[in-house]
Every structure is written in structure tokens, then in C-alpha cells.
Amino acid sequence: MKSRHLVAFSLGIAAFALVPTLATAVEGTTRLFPAISSEAARLSIHGAADLEAMAPLIRDFQEMAPDIAIEYSDYVTNDLHQKASAACEQNTPLGDLWLSSSLDQLVSLANNGCASAYNSSETAQVPKWANWRDEVFGFTFEPAVFVYNMRYVPAGDVPRTRAELADLLRRRLDYYERRVGTYDIRTSGVGYLLAFSDARQATATYGRLLESMSRADVKVSCCTGSILQEIASGRLYLAYNMIGSYSYAAAKANPDLKVVIPRDYTLILSRGVLIPKTSQRPDLARRFLDYLLSKRGQDVARRKAFFFAEKGDIPEGVDGPPTLGELSFVQPIRIGPALLAAQDEAQRRRFIDDWSHSMLSQPASSP
Amino acid sequence: MTLERSLFGRLAVVMSVLLTAGAAVLITASWYSARTAADDAYDRVLVGAALQIADGLAVQEGALIVDLRASAFEMLGLADRDRIFYRIVDPTGKTLTGHRDLETNIDLATVHREPVLSSGLYKGEAVRIAVVGRALSDPAASGWAHVILAQTVEARRGLTHELTLGAAITIVIMCFLALVVMILSIRQALRPVNQLGGALRRRDPQDLTPLSVSVPRELRPFVGSINHFMGRLNERVVLLQRFIADAAHQIRTPLTALTAQLDLLNSGELDETDRQHLSRVQQRADELARLTNQLLSHAMVIHRAESVQLEPVDLNEIARRAFRVAVPITVDPDIVVSFEEADAELTVLGDPVSLREAIVNVIDNALRHGTLSRLEVRVRDAGPFAHVEVEDDGPGIPSEEWPRVTQRFQTSKAGEGSAGLGFAIASEVAAAHGGALQFRAKGADAHGFTVILALPRIHREGK
Numbered sequence: 001m002k003s004r005h006l007v008a009f010s011l012g013i014a015a016f017a018l019v020p021t022l023a024t025a026v027e028g029t030t031r032l033f034p035a036i037s038s039e040a041a042r043l044s045i046h047g048a049a050d051l052e053a054m055a056p057l058i059r060d061f062q063e064m065a066p067d068i069a070i071e072y073s074d075y076v077t078n079d080l081h082q083k084a085s086a087a088c089e090q091n092t093p094l095g096d097l098w099l100s101s102s103l104d105q106l107v108s109l110a111n112n113g114c115a116s117a118y119n120s121s122e123t124a125q126v127p128k129w130a131n132w133r134d135e136v137f138g139f140t141f142e143p144a145v146f147v148y149n150m151r152y153v154p155a156g157d158v159p160r161t162r163a164e165l166a167d168l169l170r171r172r173l174d175y176y177e178r179r180v181g182t183y184d185i186r187t188s189g190v191g192y193l194l195a196f197s198d199a200r201q202a203t204a205t206y207g208r209l210l211e212s213m214s215r216a217d218v219k220v221s222c223c224t225g226s227i228l229q230e231i232a233s234g235r236l237y238l239a240y241n242m243i244g245s246y247s248y249a250a251a252k253a254n255p256d257l258k259v260v261i262p263r264d265y266t267l268i269l270s271r272g273v274l275i276p277k278t279s280q281r282p283d284l285a286r287r288f289l290d291y292l293l294s295k296r297g298q299d300v301a302r303r304k305a306f307f308f309a310e311k312g313d314i315p316e317g318v319d320g321p322p323t324l325g326e327l328s329f330v331q332p333i334r335i336g337p338a339l340l341a342a343q344d345e346a347q348r349r350r351f352i353d354d355w356s357h358s359m360l361s362q363p364a365s366s367p
Numbered sequence: 368m369t370l371e372r373s374l375f376g377r378l379a380v381v382m383s384v385l386l387t388a389g390a391a392v393l394i395t396a397s398w399y400s401a402r403t404a405a406d407d408a409y410d411r412v413l414v415g416a417a418l419q420i421a422d423g424l425a426v427q428e429g430a431l432i433v434d435l436r437a438s439a440f441e442m443l444g445l446a447d448r449d450r451i452f453y454r455i456v457d458p459t460g461k462t463l464t465g466h467r468d469l470e471t472n473i474d475l476a477t478v479h480r481e482p483v484l485s486s487g488l489y490k491g492e493a494v495r496i497a498v499v500g501r502a503l504s505d506p507a508a509s510g511w512a513h514v515i516l517a518q519t520v521e522a523r524r525g526l527t528h529e530l531t532l533g534a535a536i537t538i539v540i541m542c543f544l545a546l547v548v549m550i551l552s553i554r555q556a557l558r559p560v561n562q563l564g565g566a567l568r569r570r571d572p573q574d575l576t577p578l579s580v581s582v583p584r585e586l587r588p589f590v591g592s593i594n595h596f597m598g599r600l601n602e603r604v605v606l607l608q609r610f611i612a613d614a615a616h617q618i619r620t621p622l623t624a625l626t627a628q629l630d631l632l633n634s635g636e637l638d639e640t641d642r643q644h645l646s647r648v649q650q651r652a653d654e655l656a657r658l659t660n661q662l663l664s665h666a667m668v669i670h671r672a673e674s675v676q677l678e679p680v681d682l683n684e685i686a687r688r689a690f691r692v693a694v695p696i697t698v699d700p701d702i703v704v705s706f707e708e709a710d711a712e713l714t715v716l717g718d719p720v721s722l723r724e725a726i727v728n729v730i731d732n733a734l735r736h737g738t739l740s741r742l743e744v745r746v747r748d749a750g751p752f753a754h755v756e757v758e759d760d761g762p763g764i765p766s767e768e769w770p771r772v773t774q775r776f777q778t779s780k781a782g783e784g785s786a787g788l789g790f791a792i793a794s795e796v797a798a799a800h801g802g803a804l805q806f807r808a809k810g811a812d813a814h815g816f817t818v819i820l821a822l823p824r825i826h827r828e829g830k
Contacts, residue, residue, distance in 0.1 A: 111450045113490055133448050200437055337444040337451050341437035346455075346464035350432060 030073040033058050036066035043070045043284040046084070047099030048077040048189070049271055050225065050246060054099070056304035061291045068284060071095075076222060077102035077189030081109070084276070088114035093278045096285040099271065101243065102189030103138070104196075104339040106272040110135040111340060116277045118286050122293040127310070129334045130270045136335050138270025139292040140306040143244040143324065144194050146260040147228065147251070152179070152237040153258075158319070161264040162205050165240065169212040177216050179237040181227040184220035186352055190269065191222075194241045196342045196351060197267050197333055205264070213240065214359050232257060243269065245306040248315055261320030268324070268332040271306070374560075378553050386542045394535045401530035405523045409446060410495065414482045416443045417497040417516040420453065424512050426505035431457050431512060433464055446522030452489055453517065458503060458510030465515075471496045475513050486520075493520050559583050563590065571798075575601035612666035615659045622659060626652050661788040664728070668721050668792055672799035675718045679825060682713040682722075682753045686746045689726035694734070694742075702738055707745040713753040715822045717800050722822075725796035728789035729757045729804075729818050736787075737761030737816060748824075752802070755820040763809045763816025773804055793820060 031051060047054065051074050058070050075083070077100050087094035088109060100106055109115060115135035123134060130138030146159060157172070159165035169176055183191025198206045219236060221227045224243050228250040230236040244259065251257040273292060275285045291297045298309070307315045314320050324330050333339075341347060416439040423434035433455055443451050454465040456475060466489075473483050475498065482499040494517040501512050559582045566580045577594040629649050637645060690706045698704065715722075726744075733742055737759035747754040764772055773794035794804040802822035809816045 111452075113450070113492070128447075133450075336441070336447065337449075338437045338441040340440045340451055341435045344433070344435045344464055346433050347435040 030071060033062060033070040033072065035069040036062050038067065039069045040067035041069070041281060041284055043068055043097065043281055043288055044073070044095040045070060045097045045099060045288070046073045046075065046080060046095035047097075048075045048080045049099050049101060050074070053245060053249070053305040057292065057297060057300055060296070060300045061288060064291065064296075065287065068287075070288075076187065077105060078187060081105040081189060084109055084114065085112075087278060088112060088276065091278060093280050094276065096275070096279040096281045097288060098274045098276055100189070100274075101142075101269055101271045102193055103136070103270070103272045103333060103335050104193050104342040105189055106136045106274050107132060107335060107337070107339040108343040109276075110274060111337070114276055114278075115274045116279065116282060118275055118289060120286070120290055122290040126293060129332050129336075132335045132337075136272050136274050137289065137293065138272050138335050139297075140245070140269075140271040140301060141308050141310045141324070141332075142269045142271065142306055143261050143308055143320075143330075144241045144267040144269060145244045145247055145318075145320075146238065146240060146262060147231055147242045147247045148238045148258050148260070149231050149234060149236075149256050150258050151256050152234060158258070158260060159238075160260060160319070161262055162202070162209050163264065165238075166205070166209045166212040169216045173216060176237060178219060179235075180213060180216050181219045181221060181230060181236045181239040182213065182241055183224075183227075184222050185355055187222040190243065191241065192348070192352065193333065193339075193342060194267060194269070195355060197331070198241070199351070201265060201267070201331060209240075210355070210358050214361065218359060220359070228257070241267075244308050244318075248307045248318060251317065259318045259320075261314065261318060261324075263321070263329065265329045265331050266320075266324070268330055270332065270335065272335060375553055375557060379550060382549050383546065386545055390538050390542045393538045394531065397534035397538070398527065398531040401534065402523075402527045404530065405526040406495070408526070409518070409523050410484055410497070412442055412445060413495060413497045413516060413518055414484070414499065416440070417482060417499040417514050420455070420516065421499045421501040421512075421514045424455070424501050424503070424514070426503055426508050429505070429507035431463060431503065431508045435464075443516075443518055446518065448521045448525070449519045450492070451516070451518050452494065454515045456513045456515065458508055458512055463512075469515055469517060471498060471515055471517075473498050475500075475511075475515075478513060479511060487517070489517055494518060495520055495523070559586055567593070575604060608666055608669060611662055612670075615662035615666070619656070619659050619663070622652065622656055626656060658788070661728070661792065664724050665788050665792050665795070668724055668796055668799075671718050671721050672795070675721070677716045677718055677800070679714050680717050680719050680722070682715050682717075682755065682822065683708045683746050685717075685719050685722050686726055686744065686755050689723045690730060690744050692723070693727040693730035698734070701740060702734075703741045705743050707743065709746040709748050709753070711748060713746060713748060714825055715753050715800065716825050717822065721796045721799065725793040725820060726755055726757075728792045729755075729820060732787060732789040733757050733759045733761070733818065737763070741815070749821065751824055752821045753824045755822075756817050757819075758815050758817040760815040764806065766806070766808055769806045790818075793818075796820075797822065 029051075033055075045054075045058075051072060054072060058072065062068060062070065073095065080098065080100055081102065083094060084098055084105075098106065098109070110133060115133075117134040119134050123131065123137060126137050126139075146165065148158060157168055159168050169180065183194065185192040185195045195206075198209075219227075219230070221230075224246045227236065227239050227242065228247060231239055232250065232254045244261070247257070247259050251259050273289060275282055275289065279285050292301070302309045302312070308324065310324065313322055314324060419436050419439040419442070420433075423436050423439075425432055425434065440451060443449070452466045452469050454467065454469040455463040457463050460475070469489055471485060471487055473485055473496070477483075478498045478500045479502075480500065482497055485496050485498075487494055487496050496515060496517045498513055498515050501514070503509055503512055563578075563580055563582055563586060566578060575597050577597065578590055580590070582590050626649075629645070629652060632645060687706065687708065694704055730742070730744060739760050741758075741760040743756075743758045745754075745756045745758070747756060773790045790804065797804045797820055800822050802820065805819040805821055807814075807817040807819060
């Protein structure tokens with residue numbers, strides 16, 4: 001027992017020392033947040049959410065529960081889904097709480113009976129569209145946005161709708177060729193979910209946009225972080241369907257980056273959280289879940305981690321309407337069985353094949 | 368005799384049991400129909416979604432592809448807590464996509480255009496399964512492809528519970544209302560029984576005439592039996608009274624002879640002891656004669672009460688005559704006897720003979736048991752009543768014995784041999800005239816113990 005404490009403590013020191021180097025999230029790592037006082041219990045979170053976004057929440061939670069250490073394992077959404085599915089099928093534990101922005105994957109896991117339900121006064125506050133079966137909860141409100149580098153994109157070029165973006169790429173193809181980035185939906189679950197939602201939301205516009213991006217030889221990447229880095233460095237000028245929170249964080253760090261909330265319609269992604277039925281410490285998981293949904297947790301999330309909220313103003317410097325909540329063009333991605341259609345293997349394969357085909361002019365084959 | 372439960376209790380128990388049993392049956396029935404309704408409603412959605420998915424099956428470039436409509440799942444999402452499983456099978460029986468381990472007991476080969484539904488289990492969860500077929504006619508893939516769509520049953524069960532609960536609440540409220548109404552109506556229905564009981568209770572013990580309470584038809588046999596019984600009892604009583612009167616009459620003749628014989632005995636020839644015996648025998652014979660007279664008088668009074676038509680009479684007149692009869696000439700000269708008429712004529716509706724008999728008995732009683740040295744008889748106007756007051760200076764009767772002395776063969780002094788009928792006769796006469804026999808205790812002032820015969824007055828026309 002004593003030696004375990006010692007190990008945990010030294011690990012904590014090590015993790016703390018590593019903080020600066022981890023500032024730009026490297027996905028697929030595990031990091032320990034040691035307990036503030038002596039460790040009484042340890043909560044293991046497996047998530048597909050950038051560590052730097054989650055860290056303020058975890059630290060604030062520890063303020064309230066100083067004897068709990070938290071181990072956070074960071075994944076790419078698809079990796080997490082694979083591991084979680086396998087763990088669920090074999091009934092082996094994989095952390096106490098799963099966190100992902102790829103809601104279709106969480107819904108699919110819950111549908112297969114991998115989740116345990118939880119009901120509390122905090123979960124009762126979650127809007128209906130962000131709660132399925134009291135098993136999958138959405139705890140953030142993040143728009144999918146355009147991001148551009150103002151040094152390369154003149155003010156007159158800044159697109160505010162998808163149609164404008166498609167037009168821009170067509171009009172100034174020479175200038176923007178190889179300068180536009182978006183998610184690689186083959187590797188990113190969030191990218192796939194956003195693309196799938198786009199295709200459902202506005203089939204014609206989406207087709208046109210896909211065609212324009214394809215002609216502009218769009219650069220695709222697994223992760224928001226790397227695209228944002230490329231935009232900051234000027235290798236890319238513009239990116240489509242970026243997650244609002246990360247983009248805003250990057251824009252705060254680099255004033256050249258600008259965030260635009262599309263006006264034709266804005267997809268809202270709510271980061272999902274789920275307590276697996278194999279959780280070793282469901283009690284801790286529930287406490288953390290309650291914290292995420294609580295007013296305090298939501299406040300911290302809005303100030304330090306995810307910046308946007310259903311109620312209240314959009315953050316400063318973002319090009320968009322003053323609030324998001326009540327607007328008709330805001331389309332939250334509903335956490336519910338409709339997402340199962342996105343998770344169907346055949347459907348997914350075909351959608352990705354089509355996408356690869358038109359976007360990258362590659363013969364269909366997903367990695 | 369065992370103590371029977373009340374009618375009300377029996378009815379209430381039987382009705383409660385019936386209502387409870389009825390409610391249980393109704394709730395079960397409503398649960399059953401709610402379940403059918405819920406299954407029916409959600410089955411439609413399930414089949415609709417399955418058809419929609421089947422609609423998305425198409426052959427493209429020689430391969431069967433599925434365009435899985437999100438709207439189909441959204442439709443199933445109307446049952447917002449239910450999980451969804453599906454499997455799509457191509458004409459060769461190969462699973463195209465979905466949950467590969469989803470099995471049904473439906474033979475896919477038999478499912479064509481008509482959707483087939485069944486219930487089953489998937490991963491230990493109760494599910495409802497719909498299977499629909501879709502005909503493919505492409506040369507590359509022809510035959511029937513199938514969509515197997517399963518949904519957990521939480522929403523169905525939830526709806527069933529909700530509907531059943533709603534019905535159950537209504538049923539329970541209805542039963543409660545029925546019980547309340549029933550209790551009230553049983554009370555209402557049983558009220559005539561209480562009324563009948565009350566009428567019987569309030570009845571004068573002497574009154575053996577038929578009951579005249581109006582009762583519901585159901586109680587008429589009961590009242591009839593009571594009346595029949597009372598009639599028979601009345602006959603018996605009349606017979607008994609006649610027998611007593613006859614007996615008294617028969618006794619009187621030998622008694623008169625006996626008294627006469629006793630009088631003939633010459634006391635002078637007897638010694639002291641025998642004379643005492645003789646005197647005691649004479650005394651007893653007198654008492655017997657008086658008692659016999661009273662029995663006769665009683666029988667007469669009762670008979671007249673039933674048979675004689677009452678007529679307006681002057682109470683002064685009657686009282687005066689009675690006074691004359693009652694106070695013998697041989698009365699002790701030391702006793703001051705007085706009679707005082709009312710100033711005005713006091714008319715009552717009555718039978719003069721009975722009234723006189725009553726007054727005589729009261730005065731006689733006073734002379735025998737009360738008066739020491741004074742006896743006053745007064746006729747008085749007392750508002751709506753006319754009073755005949757008999758006052759003496761004796762010790763009187765203690766007030767706790769007043770109700771008792773008007774009964775037959777009761778006297779105030781238990782030890783004394785003479786059992787009197789005097790007050791009983793007077794009381795009965797008073798009752799037959801709508802009046803009463805009253806007593807007034809000896810006062811601190813001059814007036815002594817008084818017996819009052821109170822009779823309702825009438826006012827003769829023209830006076």
C-alpha cells in the first residue's frame with residue numbers, strides 16, 4: 001500500500017514535470033493527475049478529448065475531491081471505440097468513464113449494452129437531446145466552425161456559409177489550392193460524424209462543397225490540433241468543420257487565427273460521456289459525471305476548456321451571432337438512436353468510400 | 368342465541384368484497400388491453416422502420432448495398448429509451464450488415480411482402496422483432512433480402528404501466544364512490560327499520576292496538592306479524608280481564624254472605640282472645656271486600672275506556688258526588704273534611720262513571736293511608752287543565768315512589784298488607800281521558816301531600 005502510494009506520487013511528479021511538453025496534446029498518452037491530499041481512490045478516464053481541454057476540469061474536480069487521483073488516457077476517437085467495444089464484448093475493464101466527441105460511437109456502445117445508467121439531480125438538468133437512456137450524456141456545446149488565418153485570407157474572402165466557401169474555392173482556386181484543411185473522416189470519428197451530419201442536413205450544399213474542396217486538393221488530417229498548427233504556421237489558410245472549442249483556444253494563443261460560425265446552419269457537437277458497465281469505480285465515475293454536469297463544472301468548461309455554451313454569449317473575437325442557444329440554424333447533433341445509422345458498418349464503409357472517392361480522387365479503401 | 372352481525376355490516380362486507388373483486392378483474396382487463404394497445408402502437412412503428420430500411424436496399428453495380436436511413440432510427444427513437452438491433456440479410460442468407468448474432472425464430476424463407484412480428488430475446492434482453500422482405504430482381508442478386516429489426520420493450524412496458532395506472536386510478540375512485548353511495552343507500556334503506564323500532568319502543572305498554580307506522584313493502588309482513596301477535600295478545604288480555612272481573616264478581620257474593628255471618632256472631636259471648644280473632648277476621652274480610660270492589664271497579668274502568676263514548680261533563684258535579692260517596696258517614700269525627708268547588712263550571716270531555724270512580728279511589732286512598740286529621744278535596748281551574756286535588760296532612764309518598772304507586776298492587780308502604788288498586792285505577796282513567804295523575808309533595812308551608820287528577824278542559828260553545 002505504502003509503496004503504491006510512493007509510485008503514484010512519483011508518477012504524479014513526473015507527470016507534472018511533463019506538463020509543458022504535453023501542452024499540445026499528443027493523442028494516445030496516459031497522464032496522472034495525483035490527488036491533492038493523500039490518495040484514497042483513483043478514477044480512470046478513457047477519453048477522446050484533448051488533454052489541455054480536460055485538464056482544467058479535472059483539476060477543479062480535484063479541488064472538491066482532494067483525495068482522488070485521476071488517470072486520463074487520451075485516444076483518437078476511433079481507437080477509443082475499438083478498444084471500448086472489445087472491452088465491452090469481453091467484459092474486461094477499461095477505465096471507469098469514457099469520454100468522446102464521437103457521439104455515434106458512444107450511442108452504439110450504449111445500444112450494445114455497454115453502459116450503465118445513472119440518474120441524479122444533475123443528470124436531470126441535461127437537455128433531452130443530449131441524454132440517451134440516462135447512459136450517454138452530452139456535457140458540452142461545441143459548434144463546428146470555419147477557421148482561417150487572417151494574414152492569408154483577406155477580409156473580403158472570409159466565407160460565412162458553406163455556399164460561400166464552395167464559391168470561394170471555385171473563384172480563387174489557384175490561391176487556395178492545397179491551402180484548405182479538414183478532418184480525415186477515415187481516421188477521425190468526429191470528422192465522420194460531422195460529415196455524415198452535413199450530408200443529412202444539406203445534401204446538395206454538401207455535395208457542392210465536397211466537389212470544391214476536392215478540386216482545391218484539400219488537405220485532410222486526423223486531428224483538429226495538427227490542422228490548427230498548420231493554419232497557424234501558414235501552410236494552410238482555411239479549415240472546414242473544426243471543433244469550435246479547440247479552434248477558439250488556438251485563436252486565443254495566436255491572434256492571426258480567426259473563427260467563423262457558419263450562418264447557413266451550425267452543427268453543434270456535445271461531447272459525450274458514458275459510464276461503462278465494467279467500470280471498477282462507478283461511484284467515482286458518477287461523482288465526476290455529476291461534476292461535469294454541475295453548474296460549477298459547466299462554468300469551468302465554459303471559461304477554460306470548451307468556451308461555448310447553449311446559454312450565454314459566444315466568446316469574444318468569434319465571427320458569429322451573439323448567442324447560439326435559440327437560433328434556428330443551430331443544429332445540435334441529437335444523442336439518440338438516429339446515430340446508429342451513422343455507425344452501421346456497411347453504411348460507414350460506403351460513406352467513407354464515397355467521400356474518399358470524391359474528396360481525394362482515390363479508389364475506395366479505408367485504412 | 369348467537370349474536371348476528373348487523374344487516375348493514377353484512378351488506379357492506381358483501382359489497383366491498385364484490386367491488387374489490389370487480390376492481391381487480393377490471394384492472395387486470397385494463398392491463399391486458401393496455402399491453403395490447405402499447406404493443407400494437409409500437410409494432411406499427413417497428414414495422415414502419417423496418418420497411419423504411421428495406422426501402423434503402425438496392426443493387427448497385429452488381430452488389431447489394433444498404434442506404435441505412437437515419438430517419439428510420441429516428442422513428443424508432445420515439446421510444447426514447449429503447450435499444451435497437453438489426454441485421455440485414457441478402458438473398459443468399461449472408462449477413463450484409465448489423466448485429467450478426469441477432470437471431471429470430473422466424474423462418475426467413477417464409478417472409479415475403481407481409482412483415483412478420485415476434486417476441487424474443489437478444490443478449491438476455493426482451494425484444495420485439497420485425498422481419499420484412501424485399502424482392503430484388505437484379506440478375507446479380509435476385510430473390511428476397513430481409514431486414515430483421517429488433518427493439519427492446521421498455522417503452523411498451525412503460526406505456527402499458529402508464530395506461531394501466533390511469534385506468535386503475537379511475538377504477539379505484541369509481542369503486543370508492545360506489546362504496547360511499549352504497550353505504551348511504553343502505554343507511555337510507557334501513558331507516559324504516561329503525562323508525563319501526565322507535566315506534567314500538569315509544570308505545571305505551573298498555574297499548575295493544577295495531578301499529579299504524581307507514582313502512583316499505585318489504586317490511587309489511589313483519590309489521591303484519593307484529594300486529595297479528597298484538598291482536599292475539601290483546602284478546603288474551605281482554606279474556607284475562609274478563610276472567611278477573613268474573614272472578615271478583617263471583618267472590619263478592621259469598622264474601623257478602625261471609626261478612627253478614629261474621630256480623631251475626633255475638634261478640635259478647637266470646638272471650639277476649641276469640642274477640643280479637645273475630646275482629647281480625649272482620650278486618651280481613653273488609654279488606655277482601657274492598658279489593659274485590661276495586662278489581663271490579665278496575666275492570667269496569669278499563670271496559671268503559673274502550674267502549675263508552677266520552678261526553679262533556681261538569682267536573683264540579685262529578686267531584687262533589689264522588690266526595691259524597693267516598694267519605695263515609697262513619698268517618699272519624701276528629702278528621703276535618705272539606706270540599707271546595709271551582710268558581711266557574713269546569714267542563715271536561717269524559718265518562719262520568721269512570722271519573723267518579725277515579726276520584727273516589729283517590730279520596731279513599733287518602734282516608735285510609737294518609738289523613739291524620741285533615742282532608743281537603745278541591746276542584747280547580749289550572750289553565751288548559753281542570754284539577755281535582757286531594758290533599759291530606761299525612762306523611763305523603765316519597766317522590767321516588769311516585770311512578771311505582773300508579774302500577775297495580777303497589778302501595779307506598781311495602782310492609783302493609785293492603786295492596787291497592789286505587790292509584791292504578793285513577794291513573795288509568797286519567798290516561799284514558801288524555802290527562803294524568805300527578806303528585807305534589809308536602810310543602811314547608813301549610814299545604815300537605817296532594818294527589819292531583821289533571822284533565823284537559825274543553826270550552827263549551829256559548830259559554
